[in-house]
Amino acid sequence: MRKTGMTATELSAAIRRGEIRVADAVKQALAEIREKDGEIHAFLTVDEEGALRKAEEIQKKIDAGELTGPLAGVPIAVKDNICTKGLRTTCASRILENFVPTYQAEAADRLEKAGMVIIGKTNMDEFAMGSTTETSAFGPTQNPAAPGHVPGGSSGGSCAAVASGMVPLALGSDTGGSIRQPSSFCGVTGMKPTYGTVSRYGLIAYGSSLDQIGPVAGNVADCAALLDVIAAYDEKDSTSMKRDRYGFSDALKKDVKGMKIGIPKEYFGDGLAKDVKDRILEAAELLKNAGAQVEECHLGLIDYAIPTYYVIACAEASSNLERFDGVKYGYRAADYEDLDDMYKKSRSEGFGPEVKRRIMLGSFVLSSGYYDAYYLKALRVKALIKEAFDRVFSEYDMILAPAAPDTAPRMGSSLEDPLKMYLSDIYTVSVNLCGLPGITIPVGKDRNGLPVGMQLIGNRCEEAKLLQAAYTCECLQKENGKEQMA
Protein backbone atom coordinates (compact mmCIF):
# COMPACT_ATOMS: atom_id res chain seq x y z
CA MET A 1 0.00 0.00 0.00
CA ARG A 2 1.11 3.55 -0.72
CA LYS A 3 1.95 5.24 2.53
CA THR A 4 0.24 8.53 3.16
CA GLY A 5 2.47 11.31 1.96
CA MET A 6 4.41 9.09 -0.42
CA THR A 7 5.32 10.90 -3.62
CA ALA A 8 4.87 9.42 -7.10
CA THR A 9 8.59 8.77 -7.55
CA GLU A 10 8.81 7.17 -4.09
CA LEU A 11 5.82 4.99 -4.89
CA SER A 12 7.37 3.82 -8.15
CA ALA A 13 10.68 3.09 -6.42
CA ALA A 14 8.87 0.97 -3.81
CA ILE A 15 7.04 -0.85 -6.62
CA ARG A 16 10.27 -1.51 -8.50
CA ARG A 17 11.88 -2.79 -5.28
CA GLY A 18 9.00 -5.24 -5.00
CA GLU A 19 7.63 -3.75 -1.77
CA ILE A 20 4.33 -2.64 -3.26
CA ARG A 21 2.42 -4.33 -6.06
CA VAL A 22 1.07 -2.17 -8.91
CA ALA A 23 -2.39 -3.64 -8.37
CA ASP A 24 -2.31 -2.56 -4.72
CA ALA A 25 -1.31 0.98 -5.67
CA VAL A 26 -4.18 1.03 -8.17
CA LYS A 27 -6.62 -0.44 -5.66
CA GLN A 28 -5.65 2.18 -3.14
CA ALA A 29 -6.29 4.98 -5.65
CA LEU A 30 -9.67 3.41 -6.50
CA ALA A 31 -10.53 3.17 -2.80
CA GLU A 32 -9.59 6.82 -2.26
CA ILE A 33 -11.78 7.80 -5.19
CA ARG A 34 -14.70 5.80 -3.80
CA GLU A 35 -14.26 7.43 -0.44
CA LYS A 36 -13.70 11.03 -1.49
CA ASP A 37 -14.98 11.63 -4.97
CA GLY A 38 -18.67 11.57 -4.11
CA GLU A 39 -18.06 14.94 -2.51
CA ILE A 40 -15.24 16.33 -4.63
CA HIS A 41 -16.34 15.15 -8.09
CA ALA A 42 -12.91 15.33 -9.67
CA PHE A 43 -13.61 12.38 -11.96
CA LEU A 44 -16.03 12.04 -14.87
CA THR A 45 -15.05 8.44 -15.63
CA VAL A 46 -13.23 5.91 -13.47
CA ASP A 47 -11.85 2.92 -15.35
CA GLU A 48 -11.67 0.40 -12.53
CA GLU A 49 -11.61 -2.71 -14.70
CA GLY A 50 -9.15 -1.36 -17.28
CA ALA A 51 -6.83 0.00 -14.59
CA LEU A 52 -6.69 -3.31 -12.71
CA ARG A 53 -6.03 -5.20 -15.94
CA LYS A 54 -3.26 -2.76 -16.90
CA ALA A 55 -1.78 -3.07 -13.41
CA GLU A 56 -1.23 -6.82 -13.94
CA GLU A 57 0.37 -6.26 -17.37
CA ILE A 58 2.68 -3.60 -16.00
CA GLN A 59 3.58 -5.70 -12.96
CA LYS A 60 4.76 -8.46 -15.28
CA LYS A 61 6.92 -6.05 -17.25
CA ILE A 62 8.40 -4.57 -14.07
CA ASP A 63 9.12 -8.06 -12.71
CA ALA A 64 10.77 -8.96 -16.02
CA GLY A 65 12.94 -5.85 -15.82
CA GLU A 66 11.39 -4.37 -18.97
CA LEU A 67 9.95 -1.32 -17.23
CA THR A 68 12.47 0.55 -15.11
CA GLY A 69 11.41 4.19 -15.47
CA PRO A 70 10.99 6.49 -12.44
CA LEU A 71 7.18 6.49 -12.67
CA ALA A 72 6.56 2.84 -13.60
CA GLY A 73 3.52 1.44 -11.82
CA VAL A 74 2.14 4.82 -10.71
CA PRO A 75 -1.61 5.52 -11.11
CA ILE A 76 -2.47 8.74 -12.94
CA ALA A 77 -5.61 10.72 -13.82
CA VAL A 78 -6.03 12.29 -17.26
CA LYS A 79 -8.03 15.40 -18.12
CA ASP A 80 -11.09 14.56 -20.14
CA ASN A 81 -10.05 16.50 -23.25
CA ILE A 82 -7.16 14.08 -23.86
CA CYS A 83 -8.29 11.14 -26.00
CA THR A 84 -7.94 7.71 -24.42
CA LYS A 85 -8.56 4.77 -26.71
CA GLY A 86 -11.63 2.82 -25.68
CA LEU A 87 -12.25 5.09 -22.69
CA ARG A 88 -15.00 7.71 -22.83
CA THR A 89 -13.67 11.22 -23.48
CA THR A 90 -16.25 13.99 -23.09
CA CYS A 91 -14.52 17.39 -22.74
CA ALA A 92 -17.18 17.77 -20.00
CA SER A 93 -19.69 18.51 -22.77
CA ARG A 94 -23.09 17.03 -23.61
CA ILE A 95 -22.02 17.04 -27.23
CA LEU A 96 -19.37 14.37 -26.50
CA GLU A 97 -21.20 12.65 -23.65
CA ASN A 98 -20.92 9.19 -25.23
CA PHE A 99 -17.77 9.63 -27.29
CA VAL A 100 -15.29 6.76 -27.11
CA PRO A 101 -12.07 7.58 -29.00
CA THR A 102 -10.72 5.01 -31.42
CA TYR A 103 -7.20 6.26 -30.90
CA GLN A 104 -4.92 7.32 -28.07
CA ALA A 105 -3.49 10.80 -27.60
CA GLU A 106 0.30 10.77 -27.88
CA ALA A 107 0.69 12.07 -24.30
CA ALA A 108 -1.58 9.31 -22.94
CA ASP A 109 0.30 6.76 -25.00
CA ARG A 110 3.57 7.91 -23.49
CA LEU A 111 2.14 7.45 -19.98
CA GLU A 112 1.30 3.84 -20.76
CA LYS A 113 4.68 3.19 -22.36
CA ALA A 114 6.30 4.50 -19.17
CA GLY A 115 4.28 1.93 -17.21
CA MET A 116 1.79 4.35 -15.67
CA VAL A 117 -1.81 3.30 -15.08
CA ILE A 118 -4.60 5.61 -16.25
CA ILE A 119 -7.21 5.43 -13.48
CA GLY A 120 -9.80 7.72 -15.00
CA LYS A 121 -10.72 10.97 -16.68
CA THR A 122 -11.04 14.24 -14.81
CA ASN A 123 -13.64 16.97 -14.77
CA MET A 124 -12.96 20.31 -16.45
CA ASP A 125 -14.64 23.40 -17.78
CA GLU A 126 -16.55 22.43 -20.91
CA PHE A 127 -14.00 22.27 -23.76
CA ALA A 128 -11.53 23.89 -21.31
CA MET A 129 -13.43 27.17 -21.53
CA GLY A 130 -13.61 28.61 -18.06
CA SER A 131 -11.59 29.32 -14.94
CA THR A 132 -13.59 27.45 -12.27
CA THR A 133 -14.61 23.97 -13.60
CA GLU A 134 -18.21 25.17 -13.13
CA THR A 135 -18.98 25.20 -16.87
CA SER A 136 -18.72 21.38 -16.92
CA ALA A 137 -21.96 19.89 -18.25
CA PHE A 138 -21.67 17.21 -15.57
CA GLY A 139 -21.52 19.42 -12.50
CA PRO A 140 -18.74 21.30 -10.73
CA THR A 141 -15.74 20.01 -8.78
CA GLN A 142 -15.13 20.99 -5.15
CA ASN A 143 -11.78 22.37 -4.05
CA PRO A 144 -10.42 19.71 -1.67
CA ALA A 145 -8.22 22.30 0.05
CA ALA A 146 -11.12 24.70 0.53
CA PRO A 147 -14.60 23.15 0.69
CA GLY A 148 -17.30 25.40 -0.79
CA HIS A 149 -14.76 26.97 -3.15
CA VAL A 150 -14.01 26.19 -6.78
CA PRO A 151 -10.81 24.30 -7.66
CA GLY A 152 -10.08 26.77 -10.46
CA GLY A 153 -10.03 25.74 -14.08
CA SER A 154 -10.12 24.51 -16.55
CA SER A 155 -8.04 21.55 -15.26
CA GLY A 156 -9.93 21.70 -11.94
CA GLY A 157 -10.60 17.96 -11.81
CA SER A 158 -6.94 17.05 -12.36
CA CYS A 159 -5.73 19.47 -9.68
CA ALA A 160 -8.44 18.41 -7.20
CA ALA A 161 -7.63 14.73 -7.80
CA VAL A 162 -3.98 15.35 -6.89
CA ALA A 163 -4.71 17.79 -4.04
CA SER A 164 -7.03 15.28 -2.35
CA GLY A 165 -4.49 12.48 -2.66
CA MET A 166 -6.74 10.30 -4.81
CA VAL A 167 -3.91 10.03 -7.34
CA PRO A 168 -0.31 11.21 -7.03
CA LEU A 169 -0.22 12.66 -10.56
CA ALA A 170 -2.51 13.96 -13.30
CA LEU A 171 -2.33 15.41 -16.79
CA GLY A 172 -3.92 18.77 -17.43
CA SER A 173 -3.97 21.14 -20.38
CA ASP A 174 -3.26 24.85 -20.37
CA THR A 175 -4.61 27.28 -22.98
CA GLY A 176 -4.70 30.46 -20.88
CA GLY A 177 -3.68 29.30 -17.41
CA SER A 178 -5.75 26.13 -17.10
CA ILE A 179 -3.00 24.20 -15.30
CA ARG A 180 -1.26 27.00 -13.41
CA GLN A 181 -4.34 28.73 -11.97
CA PRO A 182 -6.13 25.62 -10.56
CA SER A 183 -2.76 24.39 -9.23
CA SER A 184 -2.57 27.66 -7.33
CA PHE A 185 -6.15 27.35 -6.01
CA CYS A 186 -5.70 23.70 -4.94
CA GLY A 187 -2.19 23.98 -3.51
CA VAL A 188 -0.46 21.65 -5.97
CA THR A 189 2.41 21.97 -8.45
CA GLY A 190 1.52 22.33 -12.13
CA MET A 191 3.47 23.20 -15.22
CA LYS A 192 2.69 24.48 -18.69
CA PRO A 193 5.64 23.53 -20.90
CA THR A 194 6.99 25.55 -23.84
CA TYR A 195 4.62 25.34 -26.82
CA GLY A 196 5.58 22.33 -28.92
CA THR A 197 7.22 20.36 -26.08
CA VAL A 198 4.35 17.92 -25.51
CA SER A 199 2.49 16.55 -28.53
CA ARG A 200 -1.05 17.88 -29.00
CA TYR A 201 -2.00 14.79 -31.03
CA GLY A 202 -5.25 13.56 -29.49
CA LEU A 203 -5.79 16.66 -27.36
CA ILE A 204 -9.23 17.93 -28.35
CA ALA A 205 -8.35 21.39 -29.63
CA TYR A 206 -9.56 24.64 -28.08
CA GLY A 207 -7.01 27.25 -29.19
CA SER A 208 -4.43 25.37 -31.23
CA SER A 209 -1.74 28.06 -31.08
CA LEU A 210 -2.08 28.24 -27.28
CA ASP A 211 -2.92 24.70 -26.08
CA GLN A 212 -0.29 22.65 -24.31
CA ILE A 213 -0.58 19.51 -22.17
CA GLY A 214 1.33 19.54 -18.89
CA PRO A 215 1.89 17.78 -15.55
CA VAL A 216 0.01 18.27 -12.27
CA ALA A 217 1.83 16.90 -9.21
CA GLY A 218 2.19 17.03 -5.46
CA ASN A 219 5.75 18.36 -5.61
CA VAL A 220 8.39 19.64 -8.03
CA ALA A 221 10.30 16.34 -8.41
CA ASP A 222 7.13 14.47 -9.45
CA CYS A 223 6.24 17.30 -11.81
CA ALA A 224 9.66 17.05 -13.51
CA ALA A 225 9.44 13.24 -13.70
CA LEU A 226 6.04 13.42 -15.40
CA LEU A 227 7.26 16.08 -17.80
CA ASP A 228 10.12 13.72 -18.69
CA VAL A 229 7.55 11.05 -19.58
CA ILE A 230 5.33 13.20 -21.82
CA ALA A 231 7.81 15.56 -23.50
CA ALA A 232 8.98 14.29 -26.88
CA TYR A 233 8.99 15.18 -30.54
CA ASP A 234 5.99 13.73 -32.37
CA GLU A 235 5.63 13.77 -36.11
CA LYS A 236 1.86 13.49 -35.73
CA ASP A 237 1.76 17.06 -34.37
CA SER A 238 3.05 19.50 -36.98
CA THR A 239 3.88 22.09 -34.29
CA SER A 240 5.85 19.59 -32.21
CA MET A 241 9.42 20.63 -31.56
CA LYS A 242 12.66 18.64 -31.37
CA ARG A 243 14.23 19.89 -28.17
CA ASP A 244 18.01 19.90 -27.78
CA ARG A 245 17.74 18.58 -24.26
CA TYR A 246 15.18 16.65 -22.28
CA GLY A 247 16.01 15.08 -18.88
CA PHE A 248 14.12 17.69 -16.84
CA SER A 249 14.66 15.78 -13.60
CA ASP A 250 18.37 16.63 -13.85
CA ALA A 251 17.40 20.19 -12.99
CA LEU A 252 16.37 19.31 -9.42
CA LYS A 253 19.24 21.05 -7.70
CA LYS A 254 18.88 23.19 -4.62
CA ASP A 255 20.77 26.15 -5.95
CA VAL A 256 19.66 29.58 -7.12
CA LYS A 257 22.94 31.43 -6.64
CA GLY A 258 23.31 34.11 -9.27
CA MET A 259 19.92 33.47 -10.86
CA LYS A 260 18.33 36.72 -12.00
CA ILE A 261 14.65 36.80 -11.13
CA GLY A 262 12.49 39.73 -12.22
CA ILE A 263 9.32 40.74 -10.40
CA PRO A 264 7.19 42.84 -12.78
CA LYS A 265 5.87 45.71 -10.69
CA GLU A 266 2.71 45.83 -12.82
CA TYR A 267 1.84 42.34 -11.54
CA PHE A 268 1.88 43.42 -7.89
CA GLY A 269 -0.40 46.45 -8.06
CA ASP A 270 -3.92 47.16 -6.82
CA GLY A 271 -5.64 44.16 -8.39
CA LEU A 272 -3.73 41.63 -6.28
CA ALA A 273 -5.09 40.39 -2.94
CA LYS A 274 -2.85 41.36 -0.04
CA ASP A 275 -2.34 37.87 1.37
CA VAL A 276 -1.49 36.49 -2.08
CA LYS A 277 1.04 39.25 -2.57
CA ASP A 278 2.56 38.73 0.88
CA ARG A 279 2.95 34.95 0.50
CA ILE A 280 4.57 35.30 -2.93
CA LEU A 281 6.96 38.02 -1.81
CA GLU A 282 7.89 35.90 1.23
CA ALA A 283 8.81 33.06 -1.13
CA ALA A 284 10.74 35.52 -3.28
CA GLU A 285 12.62 36.59 -0.15
CA LEU A 286 13.63 32.95 0.49
CA LEU A 287 15.09 32.74 -3.02
CA LYS A 288 16.88 36.04 -2.49
CA ASN A 289 18.39 34.88 0.80
CA ALA A 290 19.61 31.76 -0.99
CA GLY A 291 21.61 33.86 -3.40
CA ALA A 292 19.23 34.68 -6.24
CA GLN A 293 19.26 38.20 -7.55
CA VAL A 294 15.61 39.15 -7.11
CA GLU A 295 14.54 42.60 -8.23
CA GLU A 296 11.63 44.59 -9.53
CA CYS A 297 11.40 44.87 -13.29
CA HIS A 298 9.20 46.46 -15.92
CA LEU A 299 7.20 44.20 -18.24
CA GLY A 300 4.63 46.48 -19.87
CA LEU A 301 1.52 45.96 -21.98
CA ILE A 302 -0.12 43.75 -19.37
CA ASP A 303 -3.52 45.46 -19.81
CA TYR A 304 -3.57 44.26 -23.39
CA ALA A 305 -2.95 40.58 -22.70
CA ILE A 306 -6.55 39.62 -21.92
CA PRO A 307 -8.27 41.29 -24.89
CA THR A 308 -5.58 39.88 -27.19
CA TYR A 309 -5.95 36.43 -25.69
CA TYR A 310 -9.75 36.31 -25.90
CA VAL A 311 -9.81 37.43 -29.53
CA ILE A 312 -7.26 34.81 -30.57
CA ALA A 313 -8.56 31.98 -28.35
CA CYS A 314 -12.19 32.50 -29.38
CA ALA A 315 -11.27 32.80 -33.06
CA GLU A 316 -9.40 29.50 -32.92
CA ALA A 317 -12.15 27.89 -30.85
CA SER A 318 -14.86 28.88 -33.32
CA SER A 319 -12.88 27.19 -36.06
CA ASN A 320 -11.83 24.12 -34.04
CA LEU A 321 -15.33 23.46 -32.74
CA GLU A 322 -16.90 23.52 -36.21
CA ARG A 323 -16.21 19.78 -36.34
CA PHE A 324 -18.94 19.03 -33.80
CA ASP A 325 -21.84 18.78 -36.20
CA GLY A 326 -23.73 15.68 -35.06
CA VAL A 327 -22.78 13.63 -38.13
CA LYS A 328 -19.96 11.18 -37.37
CA TYR A 329 -19.87 11.30 -33.57
CA GLY A 330 -21.35 13.19 -30.69
CA TYR A 331 -24.79 14.47 -29.87
CA ARG A 332 -27.43 14.80 -32.59
CA ALA A 333 -30.71 16.69 -32.01
CA ALA A 334 -33.84 14.55 -32.09
CA ASP A 335 -35.91 16.74 -34.43
CA TYR A 336 -34.68 18.74 -37.40
CA GLU A 337 -35.87 19.86 -40.81
CA ASP A 338 -32.79 19.41 -42.98
CA LEU A 339 -29.02 19.03 -42.78
CA ASP A 340 -28.31 22.65 -41.89
CA ASP A 341 -31.03 22.61 -39.24
CA MET A 342 -29.56 19.39 -37.84
CA TYR A 343 -26.12 21.01 -37.49
CA LYS A 344 -27.54 24.07 -35.79
CA LYS A 345 -29.87 22.28 -33.40
CA SER A 346 -27.32 19.62 -32.48
CA ARG A 347 -24.73 22.29 -31.69
CA SER A 348 -27.18 24.60 -29.88
CA GLU A 349 -28.44 21.76 -27.68
CA GLY A 350 -25.04 20.06 -27.25
CA PHE A 351 -22.87 23.04 -26.28
CA GLY A 352 -23.22 24.94 -22.99
CA PRO A 353 -23.57 28.74 -22.68
CA GLU A 354 -19.86 29.58 -22.21
CA VAL A 355 -18.81 27.52 -25.23
CA LYS A 356 -21.50 29.16 -27.38
CA ARG A 357 -20.48 32.61 -26.15
CA ARG A 358 -16.89 32.00 -27.27
CA ILE A 359 -17.89 30.45 -30.59
CA MET A 360 -20.08 33.49 -31.31
CA LEU A 361 -17.32 35.98 -30.44
CA GLY A 362 -14.78 33.97 -32.42
CA SER A 363 -17.04 33.79 -35.46
CA PHE A 364 -17.56 37.54 -35.26
CA VAL A 365 -13.89 38.52 -35.06
CA LEU A 366 -13.10 36.27 -38.03
CA SER A 367 -16.01 37.46 -40.16
CA SER A 368 -15.41 39.53 -43.25
CA GLY A 369 -15.34 43.20 -42.40
CA TYR A 370 -14.11 42.62 -38.84
CA TYR A 371 -11.17 40.29 -39.42
CA ASP A 372 -8.62 43.10 -39.79
CA ALA A 373 -10.00 45.25 -36.99
CA TYR A 374 -10.11 42.49 -34.41
CA TYR A 375 -8.27 39.32 -35.36
CA LEU A 376 -5.29 40.81 -37.19
CA LYS A 377 -5.12 43.61 -34.62
CA ALA A 378 -4.85 41.00 -31.85
CA LEU A 379 -2.08 39.17 -33.75
CA ARG A 380 -0.19 42.48 -34.04
CA VAL A 381 -0.53 43.19 -30.33
CA LYS A 382 0.60 39.63 -29.63
CA ALA A 383 3.85 40.46 -31.46
CA LEU A 384 4.31 43.48 -29.17
CA ILE A 385 3.60 41.42 -26.05
CA LYS A 386 6.20 38.89 -27.13
CA GLU A 387 8.71 41.72 -27.58
CA ALA A 388 7.96 42.90 -24.05
CA PHE A 389 8.75 39.45 -22.68
CA ASP A 390 11.86 39.18 -24.86
CA ARG A 391 13.11 42.43 -23.34
CA VAL A 392 12.68 41.12 -19.80
CA PHE A 393 14.35 37.79 -20.65
CA SER A 394 17.33 39.60 -22.14
CA GLU A 395 18.06 40.71 -18.58
CA TYR A 396 16.47 38.08 -16.35
CA ASP A 397 16.46 34.30 -16.14
CA MET A 398 12.82 34.20 -15.14
CA ILE A 399 9.80 36.18 -14.04
CA LEU A 400 8.21 35.68 -10.65
CA ALA A 401 4.47 36.35 -10.59
CA PRO A 402 1.13 35.42 -9.05
CA ALA A 403 -0.98 32.80 -10.86
CA ALA A 404 -4.28 34.52 -10.00
CA PRO A 405 -5.33 37.82 -8.42
CA ASP A 406 -6.86 36.09 -5.40
CA THR A 407 -7.37 32.67 -3.83
CA ALA A 408 -10.18 30.35 -5.00
CA PRO A 409 -13.58 32.09 -5.24
CA ARG A 410 -16.67 30.57 -3.65
CA MET A 411 -18.68 28.22 -5.83
CA GLY A 412 -21.40 29.95 -7.80
CA SER A 413 -19.86 33.42 -7.62
CA SER A 414 -18.00 33.57 -10.95
CA LEU A 415 -20.18 32.69 -13.91
CA GLU A 416 -22.66 35.57 -13.73
CA ASP A 417 -20.18 38.09 -15.08
CA PRO A 418 -18.05 36.44 -17.81
CA LEU A 419 -15.86 39.50 -18.36
CA LYS A 420 -14.96 39.62 -14.66
CA MET A 421 -14.01 35.94 -14.82
CA TYR A 422 -11.88 36.56 -17.93
CA LEU A 423 -10.06 39.40 -16.17
CA SER A 424 -8.84 37.01 -13.48
CA ASP A 425 -6.64 35.36 -16.13
CA ILE A 426 -4.38 38.42 -16.18
CA TYR A 427 -1.23 36.66 -14.90
CA THR A 428 -1.46 33.54 -17.01
CA VAL A 429 -2.62 34.26 -20.58
CA SER A 430 0.54 36.04 -21.80
CA VAL A 431 2.54 32.86 -21.23
CA ASN A 432 0.29 31.06 -23.74
CA LEU A 433 0.32 33.94 -26.20
CA CYS A 434 4.12 33.84 -26.17
CA GLY A 435 4.46 30.03 -26.02
CA LEU A 436 6.52 30.24 -22.82
CA PRO A 437 6.89 27.71 -19.99
CA GLY A 438 5.36 28.48 -16.59
CA ILE A 439 5.15 26.61 -13.31
CA THR A 440 3.00 27.17 -10.23
CA ILE A 441 4.08 25.97 -6.78
CA PRO A 442 2.25 26.39 -3.47
CA VAL A 443 3.68 29.10 -1.21
CA GLY A 444 1.32 29.02 1.76
CA LYS A 445 -2.21 30.08 2.62
CA ASP A 446 -4.25 33.23 2.96
CA ARG A 447 -5.96 34.36 6.18
CA ASN A 448 -8.89 32.03 5.47
CA GLY A 449 -6.68 29.00 4.98
CA LEU A 450 -6.97 28.94 1.17
CA PRO A 451 -3.88 27.90 -0.82
CA VAL A 452 -1.75 30.54 -2.54
CA GLY A 453 0.42 29.67 -5.54
CA MET A 454 3.43 31.40 -7.03
CA GLN A 455 4.13 31.33 -10.74
CA LEU A 456 7.57 31.28 -12.32
CA ILE A 457 7.72 32.12 -16.03
CA GLY A 458 10.73 31.27 -18.16
CA ASN A 459 11.97 32.02 -21.62
CA ARG A 460 11.25 29.53 -24.37
CA CYS A 461 12.69 26.06 -23.64
CA GLU A 462 13.94 27.05 -20.21
CA GLU A 463 11.88 24.61 -18.15
CA ALA A 464 15.06 23.39 -16.46
CA LYS A 465 15.73 26.80 -14.89
CA LEU A 466 12.13 27.04 -13.68
CA LEU A 467 12.23 23.56 -12.17
CA GLN A 468 15.52 24.31 -10.44
CA ALA A 469 14.20 27.53 -8.89
CA ALA A 470 10.87 25.91 -7.99
CA TYR A 471 12.63 22.93 -6.42
CA THR A 472 14.93 25.24 -4.44
CA CYS A 473 11.98 27.27 -3.22
CA GLU A 474 10.15 24.08 -2.19
CA CYS A 475 13.21 22.89 -0.20
CA LEU A 476 13.64 26.28 1.45
CA GLN A 477 9.97 26.42 2.44
CA LYS A 478 10.24 22.99 4.07
CA GLU A 479 13.38 23.98 6.00
CA ASN A 480 11.76 27.24 7.01
CA GLY A 481 8.61 25.45 8.17
CA LYS A 482 10.69 23.09 10.30
CA GLU A 483 12.55 26.00 11.86
CA GLN A 484 9.30 27.71 12.71
CA MET A 485 7.95 24.56 14.31
CA ALA A 486 11.13 23.98 16.33
Add this chain to the structure above:
Amino acid sequence: MAEKITDETIDYVSILAKLKPSPEEKIQARKDMQQMLDYIDKLNDLDTSGVEPMSHLFPLNNVFREDTVTNGDDRENMLRNAPEEKDGQYVVPITIE
Protein backbone atom coordinates in the same frame (compact mmCIF):
# COMPACT_ATOMS: atom_id res chain seq x y z
CA MET B 1 -16.07 53.18 -29.84
CA ALA B 2 -16.53 49.53 -30.48
CA GLU B 3 -18.75 48.18 -33.19
CA LYS B 4 -22.45 48.41 -32.28
CA ILE B 5 -23.91 44.94 -32.09
CA THR B 6 -27.42 44.74 -33.49
CA ASP B 7 -29.95 41.92 -33.75
CA GLU B 8 -28.87 41.56 -37.38
CA THR B 9 -25.25 41.07 -36.30
CA ILE B 10 -26.30 38.28 -33.97
CA ASP B 11 -28.39 36.64 -36.72
CA TYR B 12 -25.49 36.83 -39.13
CA VAL B 13 -22.92 35.52 -36.64
CA SER B 14 -25.30 32.66 -35.72
CA ILE B 15 -25.29 31.57 -39.35
CA LEU B 16 -21.48 31.58 -39.39
CA ALA B 17 -21.31 29.79 -36.04
CA LYS B 18 -23.96 27.23 -37.06
CA LEU B 19 -25.97 27.97 -33.95
CA LYS B 20 -29.66 28.59 -33.45
CA PRO B 21 -30.06 30.80 -30.39
CA SER B 22 -33.48 31.17 -28.78
CA PRO B 23 -34.94 34.71 -28.54
CA GLU B 24 -33.70 34.97 -24.93
CA GLU B 25 -30.26 33.67 -25.91
CA LYS B 26 -30.09 36.28 -28.67
CA ILE B 27 -30.69 39.11 -26.21
CA GLN B 28 -27.99 37.70 -23.93
CA ALA B 29 -25.59 37.12 -26.83
CA ARG B 30 -26.02 40.72 -27.97
CA LYS B 31 -25.29 42.01 -24.50
CA ASP B 32 -22.29 39.68 -23.96
CA MET B 33 -20.74 40.43 -27.31
CA GLN B 34 -21.17 44.17 -26.89
CA GLN B 35 -19.53 44.04 -23.48
CA MET B 36 -16.59 42.01 -24.79
CA LEU B 37 -16.08 44.18 -27.87
CA ASP B 38 -16.17 47.37 -25.80
CA TYR B 39 -13.46 45.82 -23.69
CA ILE B 40 -11.44 44.50 -26.64
CA ASP B 41 -11.55 48.05 -28.03
CA LYS B 42 -8.73 48.79 -25.61
CA LEU B 43 -6.40 47.27 -28.22
CA ASN B 44 -6.94 50.36 -30.35
CA ASP B 45 -5.00 52.42 -27.78
CA LEU B 46 -1.90 50.77 -29.20
CA ASP B 47 -0.33 51.94 -32.42
CA THR B 48 0.45 48.76 -34.32
CA SER B 49 1.18 50.28 -37.70
CA GLY B 50 4.17 48.54 -39.20
CA VAL B 51 3.81 45.55 -36.84
CA GLU B 52 3.39 42.24 -38.65
CA PRO B 53 0.51 40.06 -37.38
CA MET B 54 2.17 37.20 -35.52
CA SER B 55 0.46 33.91 -36.15
CA HIS B 56 3.39 31.67 -35.28
CA LEU B 57 5.79 32.39 -32.47
CA PHE B 58 8.63 30.29 -33.72
CA PRO B 59 9.87 29.84 -37.25
CA LEU B 60 7.87 26.88 -38.54
CA ASN B 61 8.75 25.00 -41.66
CA ASN B 62 6.50 22.77 -43.65
CA VAL B 63 6.82 19.21 -42.49
CA PHE B 64 6.72 16.81 -45.42
CA ARG B 65 6.36 13.06 -45.33
CA GLU B 66 5.34 10.29 -47.66
CA ASP B 67 1.58 9.87 -47.81
CA THR B 68 1.53 6.35 -46.44
CA VAL B 69 -1.32 4.90 -44.46
CA THR B 70 -0.12 3.82 -41.02
CA ASN B 71 -3.40 3.32 -39.16
CA GLY B 72 -5.68 0.37 -39.74
CA ASP B 73 -9.28 0.20 -40.85
CA ASP B 74 -11.27 0.86 -37.69
CA ARG B 75 -14.68 1.24 -39.27
CA GLU B 76 -16.64 -0.70 -36.70
CA ASN B 77 -15.34 1.24 -33.71
CA MET B 78 -15.67 4.55 -35.50
CA LEU B 79 -19.26 3.85 -36.46
CA ARG B 80 -20.02 2.98 -32.87
CA ASN B 81 -19.70 6.71 -32.14
CA ALA B 82 -22.14 7.65 -34.92
CA PRO B 83 -25.50 9.13 -33.87
CA GLU B 84 -27.07 7.11 -36.66
CA GLU B 85 -25.59 4.50 -39.02
CA LYS B 86 -26.81 2.04 -41.60
CA ASP B 87 -24.96 -0.61 -43.61
CA GLY B 88 -21.59 0.61 -42.39
CA GLN B 89 -22.27 4.25 -43.31
CA TYR B 90 -23.29 7.46 -41.58
CA VAL B 91 -26.95 8.43 -41.94
CA VAL B 92 -27.69 12.13 -42.55
CA PRO B 93 -30.82 13.98 -43.69
CA ILE B 94 -31.37 14.15 -47.46
CA THR B 95 -28.97 16.71 -48.89
CA ILE B 96 -29.69 16.40 -52.63
CA GLU B 97 -33.21 15.94 -53.96
